[in-house]
Amino acid sequence: MPKKRKKEILSKEELYRDIKRLFLENPHRSMRLRQVMDELKLAGKLKPLVKEIMELLLVEEYVVNVDPSKYHINMSLVKSQSGEVVTVTQSCTYVKAEGYEEDIVVSAENTQNALAGDIVEIIVLPRKRHGRVEGVINRVLQRKKTKFVGVVEKSEHYAFVLVDSRQMPYDIFVPMKDLNGAKNDDKVLVELVDWPSDSKNPIGRILQVFGTVGDNDAEMHAILAEFGLPYHFEDYIEAAANEIPDAIPDEERKRRRDFTKIPTFTIDPADAKDFDDALSVRKVKDGVWEVGVHIADVTYYVKEDSLLDKEAVERGTSVYLVDRTVPMLPEKLSNELCSLRPGEEKLCFSAVFELNENAEVLSEWFGRTVIFSDRRFSYEEAQQVIETGTGDMKEEIATLNMLAQKMKAERYKNGSIAFERDEVKFRLDEKGKPVGVYFKEIKESNQLIEEFMLLANRKVAEWVGKGKNRTFVYRIHDRPNDEKYADFSSFVAKFGYTLKAKSDRAIARELNGLLREIKGKKEENLFSVLALRSMAKARYSTDNIGHYGLAFDFYTHFTSPIRRYPDMMVHRLLAHYLQGKSSADKDFYEELCKHSSEREVVAAEAERASIKYKMVEYMSDKIGQEFEGYISGITEWGIYVELNDTKIEGMVSLRDMLDDQYIFDNENYRLIGLNKKRILTLGDAVKVRVLRADLRRKQLDYELVAHTDLARGKEMRFDTGKSGSGKMNAEKKGAGKRRK
Numbered sequence: 001m002p003k004k005r006k007k008e009i010l011s012k013e014e015l016y017r018d019i020k021r022l023f024l025e026n027p028h029r030s031m032r033l034r035q036v037m038d039e040l041k042l043a044g045k046l047k048p049l050v051k052e053i054m055e056l057l058l059v060e061e062y063v064v065n066v067d068p069s070k071y072h073i074n075m076s077l078v079k080s081q082s083g084e085v086v087t088v089t090q091s092c093t094y095v096k097a098e099g100y101e102e103d104i105v106v107s108a109e110n111t112q113n114a115l116a117g118d119i120v121e122i123i124v125l126p127r128k129r130h131g132r133v134e135g136v137i138n139r140v141l142q143r144k145k146t147k148f149v150g151v152v153e154k155s156e157h158y159a160f161v162l163v164d165s166r167q168m169p170y171d172i173f174v175p176m177k178d179l180n181g182a183k184n185d186d187k188v189l190v191e192l193v194d195w196p197s198d199s200k201n202p203i204g205r206i207l208q209v210f211g212t213v214g215d216n217d218a219e220m221h222a223i224l225a226e227f228g229l230p231y232h233f234e235d236y237i238e239a240a241a242n243e244i245p246d247a248i249p250d251e252e253r254k255r256r257r258d259f260t261k262i263p264t265f266t267i268d269p270a271d272a273k274d275f276d277d278a279l280s281v282r283k284v285k286d287g288v289w290e291v292g293v294h295i296a297d298v299t300y301y302v303k304e305d306s307l308l309d310k311e312a313v314e315r316g317t318s319v320y321l322v323d324r325t326v327p328m329l330p331e332k333l334s335n336e337l338c339s340l341r342p343g344e345e346k347l348c349f350s351a352v353f354e355l356n357e358n359a360e361v362l363s364e365w366f367g368r369t370v371i372f373s374d375r376r377f378s379y380e381e382a383q384q385v386i387e388t389g390t391g392d393m394k395e396e397i398a399t400l401n402m403l404a405q406k407m408k409a410e411r412y413k414n415g416s417i418a419f420e421r422d423e424v425k426f427r428l429d430e431k432g433k434p435v436g437v438y439f440k441e442i443k444e445s446n447q448l449i450e451e452f453m454l455l456a457n458r459k460v461a462e463w464v465g466k467g468k469n470r471t472f473v474y475r476i477h478d479r480p481n482d483e484k485y486a487d488f489s490s491f492v493a494k495f496g497y498t499l500k501a502k503s504d505r506a507i508a509r510e511l512n513g514l515l516r517e518i519k520g521k522k523e524e525n526l527f528s529v530l531a532l533r534s535m536a537k538a539r540y541s542t543d544n545i546g547h548y549g550l551a552f553d554f555y556t557h558f559t560s561p562i563r564r565y566p567d568m569m570v571h572r573l574l575a576h577y578l579q580g581k582s583s584a585d586k587d588f589y590e591e592l593c594k595h596s597s598e599r600e601v602v603a604a605e606a607e608r609a610s611i612k613y614k615m616v617e618y619m620s621d622k623i624g625q626e627f628e629g630y631i632s633g634i635t636e637w638g639i640y641v642e643l644n645d646t647k648i649e650g651m652v653s654l655r656d657m658l659d660d661q662y663i664f665d666n667e668n669y670r671l672i673g674l675n676k677k678r679i680l681t682l683g684d685a686v687k688v689r690v691l692r693a694d695l696r697r698k699q700l701d702y703e704l705v706a707h708t709d710l711a712r713g714k715e716m717r718f719d720t721g722k723s724g725s726g727k728m729n730a731e732k733k734g735a736g737k738r739r740k
Contacts, residue, residue: 027075091107117167148168339562640674650699
């Protein structure tokens with residue numbers, strides 16, 4: 001390749017501008033005279049002129065001398081601002097900064113080792129890269145994450161930790177003295193302690209060794225550590241819980257409304273250990289029933305600002321992994337004192353309603369109670385009573401089920417959206433390995449509990465918030481994002497479904513109609529997922545905007561204080577206002593709302609990670625087998641496929657689609673083959689072969705075998721260009737390469 005010709009004829013003004021731009025676009029570099037000339041491809045005879053201009057720039061204080069022969073731009077002249085790193089790839093990094101609609105792109109050599117989520121100081125350059133504003137990161141202001149989970153790869157004199165998370169695209173070097181006893185192939189938690197500017201690999205130390213990679217306990221503990229979640233309570237927290245007396249003081253019992261003689265029961269999953277809600281029911285007169293929604297009085301035992309309360313605030317919520325629960329409160333509270341176990345008197349905070357046979361609320365009462373649960377039902381046991389009309393407490397369950405079904409019908413009539421999505425569950429062997437997949441069924445017994453919990457949550461929020469300016473913790477859910485809902489409407493239109501509504505209630509009615517219409521059809525799961533994605537996310541706030549998805553003007557979380565901290569806040573505030581006290585500190589509770597929402601998201605991510613791990617583990621012995629599914633997602637790097645029989649999702653990478661060159665059509669949710677013109681669209685039916693199951697990455701890779709356009713129904717075989725086994729072998733050879 002011929003060398004570019006060096007510039008010989010250049011005016012002083014042009015050269016002056018070019019040199020200033022060179023330093024501005026490279027604010028991290030110090031350059032000698034020769035480097036300046038090389039960068040600008042200047043002929044040797046221009047050296048005197050370049051030297052003259054550099055002297056002028058020194059006088060103007062545009063550049064400074066690092067040493068007598070090296071120049072650097074005067075950083076006080078460079079405008080910078082803070083931003084957040086949103087994406088890191090091998091070639092570039094993207095930073096979100098105020099005042100810029102699109103993310104600022106930063107080339108790999110100018111990132112200062114910033115990682116996703118880091119807050120950085122960024123300098124915007126006077127040029128663009130691939131049509132985007134370009135910048136350079138001057139320094140990392142705040143690391144979002146310094147602790148990572150990974151696997152040890154050890155040699156004789158040093159070790160690396162191969163990090164699981166894609167947020168850290170580099171392996172971490174660990175000196176032998178900092179291995180903390182870790183062995184080859186151990187799953188560990190490593191902390192980043194240094195990142196020399198001349199090294200691509202950061203230096204770390206191992207904080208915790210979980211066990212051998214692939215061991216169930218090691219993997220579950222690693223998932224918790226990855227999200228900064230604890231998997232046990234410190235001894236002093238356990239001790240604080242154990243100091244709480246078991247007995248209910250007589251004076252406390254006398255202060256409460258007594259429900260111990262009224263038929264009361266709980267309905268929970270068969271394997272549940274903490275029962276935080278119970279229902280009581282008695283007939284007041286013909287056509288009128290008193291229904292008590294009794295919630296464990298956690299805040300009687302956990303005093304505000306105590307050690308136990310601070311621990312609950314920090315955790316925010318219980319975490320439910322596939323094989324275990326990580327509780328918000330120690331077992332003494334969650335499974336004993338506060339658990340509404342049958343045959344024991346328990347302290348509760350209750351919402352008591354009188355309802356007529358149309359399930360209309362005639363009166364309501366909120367306050368502290370003492371109850372006695374007569375029976376503990378599993379959902380399956382309660383369902384059998386509903387279906388057969390026989391068994392323990394058959395009349396009470398029949399009455400409550402009748403009322404619940406009427407409340408549910410009224411709720412949907414008023415615009416509550418009927419999202420139903422199959423929930424995947426795993427059957428595990430004694431070592432935690434998944435041996436089967438099944439789906440959680442929602443039946444009338446589930447709906448019975450759900451409707452009365454919704455009633456209590458709604459009515460508590462109404463009582464506090466209606467017409468009164470009192471600080472409270474609401475569970476809010478905004479209306480759908482207009483742009484996302486428009487995209488969803490355009491997508492379903494391709495399958496013959498019409499969504500044209502504009503008002504909130506009309507949108508809800510349309511969505512419910514669509515969800516009923518697609519029930520049992522191939523597109524049901526896909527449409528349900530996409531409809532959910534068009535919705536806003538529910539969160540906690542002291543500013544009430546109502547709950548769009550439930551069509552409630554007032555809504556809160558009152559019914560699960562054993563496992564959610566916001567419910568504890570609600571109990572305290574409700575007690576405060578029942579005593580006639582003035583409004584609580586809004587700023588204080590808003591901060592707690594924000595924190596609780598964040599902890600909820602983290603817990604949900606950990607739960608999804610554990611499900612993903614078990615999905616990959618379940619498929620790991622099915623390499624080479626073929627399954628039917630549908631395209632559940634499309635990105636610029638490939639397509640996601642969800643299997644019909646297990647709902648297990650994996651990815652078909654574009655690099656594995658060898659029959660053509662595909663481009664991503666973002667607006668229409670599809671890939672288009674440039675040569676063969678094959679179009680792959682969301683919802684299309686496909687047949688895939690399991691290609692790889694990477695447990696460390698929790699990543700499942702499929703290979704396309706056949707494809708059916710869902711809208712047209714025509715199946716076409718997919719020519720991979722290689723046999724599955726040959727391709728798999730080729731991929732295995734490169735699977736162990738370390739990221740640099």
